Amino acid sequence: MTNTNINLTLNIWRQESADAKGDFEQFKVTVSSDASILEMLDELNNKLEKEGKIPIAFESDCREGICGTCGLVVNGHPHGPLPKIATCQLHMRNFKDGETLFIEPFRATAFKVIKDLIVDRSGFDKIQQAGGFVSFNTGSAPDANAIPIPKEIASLALDSAECIGCGACVAACKNSSAMLFVGAKVSQFALLPQGQPERYERVMNMVAAMDEAGFGSCTNTYACEAECPKGISVTNIARMNRDYFMAVIKK
Amino acid sequence: MGWFSKFINSSIGKKFIMAVMGSFLMIFLIIHLIGNFTLFFGPNAFNGYVKTLDSIKPLIRVIEVVLLAAFVFHIYYGTLLWWENKKTQGGKFIGKYKINGSKQNSSFSARTTFITGSIIFIFLVLHLGTFFWRFNVYDPQNLAENHQYFVIVNEFFQIWWYVALYVIAVILLGYHLNHGFQSAFQTFGWNNKKYFPFIQKTGTVYAIIMALGFASMPIYFFFFYGGNL
Numbered sequence: 001m002t003n004t005n006i007n008l009t010l011n012i013w014r015q016e017s018a019d020a021k022g023d024f025e026q027f028k029v030t031v032s033s034d035a036s037i038l039e040m041l042d043e044l045n046n047k048l049e050k051e052g053k054i055p056i057a058f059e060s061d062c063r064e065g066i067c068g069t070c071g072l073v074v075n076g077h078p079h080g081p082l083p084k085i086a087t088c089q090l091h092m093r094n095f096k097d098g099e100t101l102f103i104e105p106f107r108a109t110a111f112k113v114i115k116d117l118i119v120d121r122s123g124f125d126k127i128q129q130a131g132g133f134v135s136f137n138t139g140s141a142p143d144a145n146a147i148p149i150p151k152e153i154a155s156l157a158l159d160s161a162e163c164i165g166c167g168a169c170v171a172a173c174k175n176s177s178a179m180l181f182v183g184a185k186v187s188q189f190a191l192l193p194q195g196q197p198e199r200y201e202r203v204m205n206m207v208a209a210m211d212e213a214g215f216g217s218c219t220n221t222y223a224c225e226a227e228c229p230k231g232i233s234v235t236n237i238a239r240m241n242r243d244y245f246m247a248v249i250k251k
Numbered sequence: 252m253g254w255f256s257k258f259i260n261s262s263i264g265k266k267f268i269m270a271v272m273g274s275f276l277m278i279f280l281i282i283h284l285i286g287n288f289t290l291f292f293g294p295n296a297f298n299g300y301v302k303t304l305d306s307i308k309p310l311i312r313v314i315e316v317v318l319l320a321a322f323v324f325h326i327y328y329g330t331l332l333w334w335e336n337k338k339t340q341g342g343k344f345i346g347k348y349k350i351n352g353s354k355q356n357s358s359f360s361a362r363t364t365f366i367t368g369s370i371i372f373i374f375l376v377l378h379l380g381t382f383f384w385r386f387n388v389y390d391p392q393n394l395a396e397n398h399q400y401f402v403i404v405n406e407f408f409q410i411w412w413y414v415a416l417y418v419i420a421v422i423l424l425g426y427h428l429n430h431g432f433q434s435a436f437q438t439f440g441w442n443n444k445k446y447f448p449f450i451q452k453t454g455t456v457y458a459i460i461m462a463l464g465f466a467s468m469p470i471y472f473f474f475f476y477g478g479n480l
Contacts, residue, residue: 107347109342172353174353219434221353235442
């Protein structure tokens with residue numbers, strides 16, 4: 001693979017704290033086209049540190065697209081303009097030499113900026129704590145096929161369980177709605193036998209926590225599905241709605 | 252809080268009300284359009300249609316009350332959701348995206364429901380203030396006796412700005428319905444990968460038929476019918 005360098009103009013959001021006014025700061029960088037966008041920021045931060053300046057605050061962990069920690073809005077798209085990848089999987093070879101990039105944090109009232117590009121996603125934790133689990137002891141791994149689950153259903157549940165809880169759906173939504181996240185978290189249990197005992201209580205509590213945390217209402221624009229790094233489908237929202245109606249009737 | 256008020260105050264409950272009322276209004280539009288098509292068959296056809304409706308007045312009045320309720324709830328909850336959703340975005344230290352990718356990730360009609368809805372509301376007030384008022388409130392006795400319904404429709408559809416506003420409003424209605432039709436199915440939870448593309452296409456066809464259908468009448472009267480009675 002040929003390693004070529006490209007020159008980019010970066011406009012990066014800098015904000016001291018949740019209650020400080022933020023603005024873009026411009027940087028000119030030369031970066032390897034093989035670097036990921038996070039590696040580019042690492043290099044930039046090394047340079048800033050050497051110069052005695054304050055490095056850019058951003059989050060990352062696994063850097064292989066499975067943890068949901070990283071999350072930047074690159075040129076107006078959460079996790080960048082490419083489909084079905086997390087920010088850490090966005091490589092600079094996807095940009096042209098001389099291009100200008102705008103790197104922003106996820107913007108939503110429910111996601112307060114902690115610093116620069118880091119936002120507080122504890123609203124998601126509160127939703128999960130309200131019911132995103134099975135509360136009985138499931139014991140050790142059961143024997144294969146002890147609980148028969150059709151392949152199709154198992155696959156659907158795993159599709160929902162793909163959600164890494166990164167918050168890109170909220171960032172993409174014009175209403176800052178968390179319904180794709182909640183829909184996925186409700187669905188992964190609603191589809192499986194292990195999730196049935198608490199199925200309706202769960203959806204009630206999680207939707208209440210979602211409303212409580214200040215996320216908006218879904219208006220079915222489907223921007224969330226388009227921007228989701230895991231391609232979580234809006235059919236999960238439909239399933240959550242169905243379960244919620246059933247919960248209202250039953251509970 | 253009772254279970255019902257808890258439900259309608261939840262985010263999903265408010266969407267549910269939007270979808271139920273919107274669905275009712277969409278069915279009404281179909282009936283309204285079919286009835287109005289009698290305009291193309293001349294004064295006798297249209298006057299006869301209005302008189303038929305007149306002969307079942309008590310039933311029509313009941314439907315009108317339900318219709319009014321549907322409009323009131325749809326508009327009230329639409330505005331409420333718009334207002335609440337506005338508050339979830341931005342704020343003093345959050346700000347808006349410098350570059351917004353919404354054009355690439357969502358449709359025009361989905362992003363503009365509140366704007367199209369607001370303009371349709373203005374049109375609705377004017378529409379009721381002209382046709383509904385003239386047919387039902389302003390000397391209805393005289394209209395009925397002299398078969399003047401068709402004359403009044405023709406009168407209004409000779410005013411260029413009224414025709415222009417009418418056409419613009421129903422085109423925007425088309426965009427509103429293009430989102431609303433499939434959106435109602437999604438809200439009710441009727442979405443799966445197999446049949447949903449069909450619902451979305453049906454919604455677009457429905458929206459186009461409604462927009463072109465309702466636009467065809469003022470255009471026909473203004474350009475082709477010309478005031479000749």
